[in-house]
Each structure stands twice: as C-alpha cells, then as structure tokens.
Amino acid sequence: MIAEPPGRATSDTTGEPPDLRATGLRLGYDKLVVVDDLEVAIPPGRITVIVGANACGKSTLLQALARLLPPRAGAVELDGRSIQSMPTRQVARRIGILPQSPVAPAGLTVIDLVTRGRAPHQNWWRQWSTTDERAVHEALTATDMLELAHRPVDELSGGQRQRAWIAMSIAQGTPVLLLDEPTTFLDLAHQIDVLDLVVDLNRQEHRTVVMVLHDLNQASRYADHLIAMKAGRIVAQGAPAEVITTELVEQVFDLDCRITVDPVTGTPMIIPVGRHHRAGTTPLAVA
Amino acid sequence: MALLELSTEAGRATFRLGRGAVSGVVSVRVLVVTTVLAVATFGVFCLGVATGDYPISVTDVVPALFGVGDSGTLLVVNELRLPRVLVGLLVGAAFGISGAVFQTMTRNPLASPDMIGVIAGAQTAVVAGIVLGFGAGLGTQALGLLGALVAALAVYVLAWGRGATGYRIVLVGIGVAWMCTSATDYLIAKALPFEAQKAVGWLVGSLNERGWQHVRPIGLALAVLVPATLLLSRWLRTLQLGEAVATGLGTHVARAQLALLVTAVGLAAFGTAAAGPILFVALIAPQIAQRLAAVAAPPLLVSALTGSLIVLTGDLIARHVLPDDHLPVGVVTGVLGAPVLLWLLARANRTGSGG
Numbered sequence: 001m002i003a004e005p006p007g008r009a010t011s012d013t014t015g016e017p018p019d020l021r022a023t024g025l026r027l028g029y030d031k032l033v034v035v036d037d038l039e040v041a042i043p044p045g046r047i048t049v050i051v052g053a054n055a056c057g058k059s060t061l062l063q064a065l066a067r068l069l070p071p072r073a074g075a076v077e078l079d080g081r082s083i084q085s086m087p088t089r090q091v092a093r094r095i096g097i098l099p100q101s102p103v104a105p106a107g108l109t110v111i112d113l114v115t116r117g118r119a120p121h122q123n124w125w126r127q128w129s130t131t132d133e134r135a136v137h138e139a140l141t142a143t144d145m146l147e148l149a150h151r152p153v154d155e156l157s158g159g160q161r162q163r164a165w166i167a168m169s170i171a172q173g174t175p176v177l178l179l180d181e182p183t184t185f186l187d188l189a190h191q192i193d194v195l196d197l198v199v200d201l202n203r204q205e206h207r208t209v210v211m212v213l214h215d216l217n218q219a220s221r222y223a224d225h226l227i228a229m230k231a232g233r234i235v236a237q238g239a240p241a242e243v244i245t246t247e248l249v250e251q252v253f254d255l256d257c258r259i260t261v262d263p264v265t266g267t268p269m270i271i272p273v274g275r276h277h278r279a280g281t282t283p284l285a286v287a
Numbered sequence: 288m289a290l291l292e293l294s295t296e297a298g299r300a301t302f303r304l305g306r307g308a309v310s311g312v313v314s315v316r317v318l319v320v321t322t323v324l325a326v327a328t329f330g331v332f333c334l335g336v337a338t339g340d341y342p343i344s345v346t347d348v349v350p351a352l353f354g355v356g357d358s359g360t361l362l363v364v365n366e367l368r369l370p371r372v373l374v375g376l377l378v379g380a381a382f383g384i385s386g387a388v389f390q391t392m393t394r395n396p397l398a399s400p401d402m403i404g405v406i407a408g409a410q411t412a413v414v415a416g417i418v419l420g421f422g423a424g425l426g427t428q429a430l431g432l433l434g435a436l437v438a439a440l441a442v443y444v445l446a447w448g449r450g451a452t453g454y455r456i457v458l459v460g461i462g463v464a465w466m467c468t469s470a471t472d473y474l475i476a477k478a479l480p481f482e483a484q485k486a487v488g489w490l491v492g493s494l495n496e497r498g499w500q501h502v503r504p505i506g507l508a509l510a511v512l513v514p515a516t517l518l519l520s521r522w523l524r525t526l527q528l529g530e531a532v533a534t535g536l537g538t539h540v541a542r543a544q545l546a547l548l549v550t551a552v553g554l555a556a557f558g559t560a561a562a563g564p565i566l567f568v569a570l571i572a573p574q575i576a577q578r579l580a581a582v583a584a585p586p587l588l589v590s591a592l593t594g595s596l597i598v599l600t601g602d603l604i605a606r607h608v609l610p611d612d613h614l615p616v617g618v619v620t621g622v623l624g625a626p627v628l629l630w631l632l633a634r635a636n637r638t639g640s641g642g
Contacts, residue, residue, distance in 0.1 A: 063531075066534075066535060067534070068531050068534055068535070088534065088537050088538070088539050089537035090537075091537065092535065092536055092537025093537070095535075096535060097531070097532075097534075097535035098532075098535075099529070099531040099532060099535070102528065102529055102531070102532055103529065104528070104583075105394060105527050105528075105583045105584060106583065107581070107582065107583040108583035109583075111299075112583065113528075115312070116524055116525060116528065116536065117536065119521075119524070119525050119536040119537060119538070120536055120537035122521075124518060124521050125308070125309045125310075126307070126308065126309060126310050127310055127311040127312065127521075128301055128302075128303070128310045128311050128312045129303075129307055129310055130303075130307060132310075133301075149297075150297050150298075152583075172535075172536065
C-alpha cells in the first residue's frame with residue numbers, strides 16, 4: 001500500500017483549456033499517403049471519439065495529434081503553436097498519449113510504471129518531488145490500483161494491465177489525453193470499466209480526451225463529439241445523436257444496419273443486419 | 288519540510304534534500320546489492336594483487352595500495368600486479384555498463400555489444416592494425432573505437448533507424464558480427480607468423496602483461512563515459528517503455544538513442560582495446576545484476592560491479608588453474624559464459640519475446 005501523501009494535490013489540468021487542432025494535414029508512411037488535406041479541431045473539455053473502418057487513418061490521425069508521426073504537409077497546433085516546433089518535453093506536459101497495446105518490460109512494478117509518467121516534470125536531480133508523489137498516488141487511486149502497486153505489470157490480468165498504463169497517463173497530468181483503442185483485447189466488463197474511468201477523468205478532472213474506438217455503440221454512448229473517418233477523410237462529426245444515421249454507417253463501414261435508441265443512455269444504438277437475417281425479419285424501430 | 292527527508296516503504300527508499308530541490312527514489316535492495324558487490328569486488332581485487340610468482344600476503348596488500356610496506360612489495364604491487372588488476376577492474380566495469388545500456392535500449396537481453404558486432408568491429412580494426420602495420424601511430428585505442436563505431440553504425444543503419452524491434456537488431460547484429468569475424472580471420476590468414484600469433488593472443492582477451500600504459504586510456508575513458516552514461520540513464524527509463532510511449536513522455540527518442548549508443552559503443556571499444564574481447568562479460572554481467580537487484584532493467588552501477596567481479600574472478604581462476612601457462616581470462620569467461628548464453632536463449636524462446 002502507498003500511504004497518502006500530505007497536502008492537497010495540485011492538478012496540472014487546470015488553467016487555460018487546451019486548443020488542439022490540425023490544418024491542411026497530410027500523413028503517410030513511406031510512399032503511402034493515408035490522410036490528405038484534413039482539418040480538425042478538438043473540442044476542449046469534451047470526449048472526442050474517432051471511428052472508422054480498418055485502415056481509414058484514425059490511428060494515424062491520433063498519432064499525428066500526439067506528434068508521434070510528423071506531418072508531410074500542414075500542421076498540428078497546440079494553443080496556436082505547431083507541436084513539431086515545440087520542445088517534445090513541453091508537449092509532454094500538455095498532451096499524454098497511450099499507444100495501442102503497449103508492452104511493459106518484464107518485472108516492472110505498477111508503481112514504477114506510473115512513476116515514469118512523471119518524466120516530463122522531472123530533471124536529473126529532482127526525481128521524486130512531493131508533487132510527483134501526489135500525482136502518482138492520485139493516479140493509482142483513480143484507477144483502483146493502490147493494492148496492486150507493487151505487483152509486476154506483466155503478471156496482471158489484461159484489464160488490470162490496461163488500468164496500470166492509464167494510471168501512467170493520468171500521472172503525467174496533461175490536460176489532453178489521447179488513447180488509441182484503450183479497450184482492445186479486454187472482455188466486455190473490463191471495456192466498460194476502462195470507458196467509465198475515461199468519463200471520470202473528463203467530468204471530474206476536466207481533461208480533454210480523444211480516443212479511437214472500434215465499437216460504434218460504445219463510441220456513440222461515450223462520445224460527446226464523434227468523428228467518423230473513411231479513406232483518410234472526415235465524413236461526419238458532431239454529437240452522436242446527430243451524426244449516427246443508417247446512411248452514415250453504410251457509407252463509413254459498408255454495413256447495412258438499423259438504428260434504435262440505447263435503452264440505458266438514450267444515445268443511438270446500431271444493430272447490424274447481416275446477410276442471413278435480411279429477409280423475413282421484422283424491422284426494429286427505426287430512429 | 289526538513290533539510291533532509293528519508294523514508295522507506297515496500298523496499299523503496301525516498302529521499303528529499305534541501306526543501307525538495309534534490310529528490311529521488313531508490314530500491315533498498317539495489318543499495319544493499321551494490322554495497323555487497325563493492326566489498327566483494329574489493330576483496331577479489333586484493334586477492335588478484337596478492338597472487339603471482341612472488342607471493343604477497345593479502346594483509347600486506349591493503350597497506351601497499353596506500354604506499355605502506357617494504358620496497359620489494361611496493362615494487363611488485365605497483366609495477367607488476369596493480370596495472371593488471373586495475374585493467375581487469377575497469378574493463379569489467381566498461382563491459383558491464385555497455386551491455387546494460389544496449390540490453391535496456393533494445394529491450395532484448397541478447398543485444399549486448401559482444402553479440403551484435405560492436406566488439407567484433409573493434410576486434411577487426413585492431414587486428415588490421417597489428418597485421419597490416421597501418422595506423423601504428425593511431426594506436427590500439429583509436430583503432431578499436433573506430434572499428435566499434437563503424438560496426439555499430441552498420442547495425443544502426445540496417446536495423447535500428449527504421450524503428451526496429453530488439454529482435455531485428457540482434458539478427459542484423461549477428462550478421463555484422465560474422466562479417467567482422469570473417470574479415471579478422473582473413474587478416475590473420477594473410478599475416479606473417481609473428482604478427483598472426485600476436486593478433487591471436489590479443490583476440491582471446493587477456494590481462495597478461497598489462498602495464499600502466501594500458502590503465503591510463505581506459506581509466507580516462509571511464510572517467511568521461513561513466514558519468515555521461517549515468518546522466519543519460521534517465522532516458523533509458525522511458526525508452527524501455529517503447530519509442531511511442533517514450534516520445535509521449537517527452538523523450539527526444541532519436542537524440543537519446545544516439546547519445547546512449549555513442550557512450551555504450553565507446554565503453555565497449557575502450558574495454559576491447561585494453562584487454563581484447565573478453566567474451567560474454569557484456570552479455571551476462573547485466574543479466575546477473577538485474578536478477579540480483581530484482582528490478583526491470585539492469586541497474587548501471589550494479590552491472591559495472593558485476594562485470595568487474597566476473598573479470599577479476601575469471602583472471603584469478605585462470606592464474607590458479609594453470610599458473611605457468613598464462614591462461615587468458617577470455618578463455619575462462621568463455622567457458623563459464625556459454626551456458627549462461629544457452630540459458631538466455633532457451634528462456635527467450637519460451638517467453639517468445641526475445642527475452
């Protein structure tokens with residue numbers, strides 16, 4: 001167990017709301033251009049979810065927003081400055097990124113991993129300030145990982161492991177948090193667990209969240225702002241209730257579906273039709 | 288807040304000095320292991336000084352190190368024994384740290400400088416110097432450094448620069464190592480008998496006939512490279528989580544990798560130039576250190592002490608087993624290191640992660 005350090009935590013997420021946007025963005029790998037001439041502005045203080053079929057450029061866009069992938073043309077701007085021209089450490093105090101399925105070295109304990117999230121706030125003589133200690137404690141508390149703090153990450157279950165990585169990103173204390181498919185390889189209960197945690201971070205700590213999700217129903221339930229991409233372009237964006245239509249799902253995912261209302265949240269819920277159930281099935285209530 | 292705050296909890300010692308201006312966390316176990324290894328290394332160091340044709344009792348060694356004793360003992364200690372043992376100490380430390388940096392950066396225990404061609408590159412350059420007679424003015428140190436840098440550059444360009452995985456670096460590195468070894472063999476085959484014998488003798492890795500002229504270059508190199516590597520080790524902590532996470536945490540990945548690569552190559556090259564390629568030390572010292580310290584990456588100082596302890600103990604064994612044949616220490620570390628390599632390979636296969 002980690003004793004609670006004295007004093008109130010100084011959240012790094014207060015202050016000016018982050019302004020993250022991309023203009024004229026062209027992205028690609030080697031000779032392949034994946035995204036071309038894309039414009040996007042991330043609404044501050046909200047949860048934005050990017051959806052789209054495989055290879056539509058959604059992860060590529062997220063990587064560019066996190067300066068992991070330098071743009072071929074155009075720029076990603078944070079508070080009016082190109083993130084490529086900013087010192088990477090300075091960006092790391094404003095934007096946190098959790099890549100898809102990160103791997104912790106064997107034997108690394110949860111607390112050691114979460115402590116490394118403080119790297120952008122440390123220098124070589126100040127490696128464990130009281131602020132660091134508080135941030136790590138808060139991150140472990142928020143993710144319910146206090147009791148597992150001294151366990152090696154590679155010995156945890158998939159859900160616990162993902163919570164440990166999210167705790168590292170929380171400890172980084174950035175106003176913007178980018179998550180690349182944070183629910184991949186988790187069972188349904190743990191997927192909801194992680195997504196609820198993301199909502200906590202947004203509602204309680206006012207963090208701006210951008211995440212890539214595969215599941216359209218989860219996306220429309222958890223997103224304040226939905227971005228649908230196809231072939232490197234943004235096809236539609238806005239509140240899920242306004243954006244999700246049968247035409248859009250057909251266009252973006254090449255999928256025939258019905259749309260109903262999620263009985264729990266009232267958000268749109270997508271029901272795929274599929275090849276075997278087309279004929280003779282009573283259509284459900286169409287939104 | 289007090290001037291110095293100390294607290295320990297679950298094996299982690301926290302310290303804050305001068306109102307939190309300086310602070311850090313260290314594992315209590317790492318501190319204990321470091322102390323024990325330092326004492327053990329000093330013990331073997333003294334035994335190494337005591338051992339030889341002119342026996343000196345261990346109780347006379349420590350005063351002699353501080354210049355106290357009869358003139359005969361002082362002469363033997365200062366002129367004959369001390370350089371040899373000091374070279375062993377420094378070379379072991381250099382190989383240990385170099386291996387720890389490579390293994391942590393690539394996240395692969397097999398990616399040590401003796402496996403991925405860095406030491407083989409130094410070897411080829413030094414043998415070329417001996418055999419072809421060129422670069423006599425350059426000296427062994429410069430040639431070793433040049434060869435190691437060229438080999439490391441080849442591995443970097445072929446595997447690393449493309450965001451490679453640790454496994455790819457190992458495979459490309461083994462290829463580069465074999466190319467260097469072939470070139471070395473060719474040079475020896477072409478050489479005159481006397482030079483060939485000299486080259487082969489050097490190639491095994493030995494502390495025989497080491498004098499102060501061997502101590503100075505590696506001593507100077509370590510005085511510069513060890514503090515530099517310790518300063519850069521902060522970046523190892525983020526690089527170890529993968530390039531994407533490291534960038535996200537504000538590490539300039541390309542710059543950090545290059546700086547660490549240069550210091551690690553430098554350490555391996557100066558070590559090789561001083562004592563020849565003492566096999567397996569750079570590979571196994573960090574792995575033993577990591578297990579002793581029970582942490583997720585080989586700690587640099589523990590790896591250095593483990594490396595020194597392996598080389599000094601190996602040399603002591605070599606001198607006790609065959610006292611008259613001047614058995615090179617490289618033979619001992621080779622014999623002892625091979626099983627450890629097999630064990631690492633078996634483990635890498637089982638976990639399927641290359642380590």
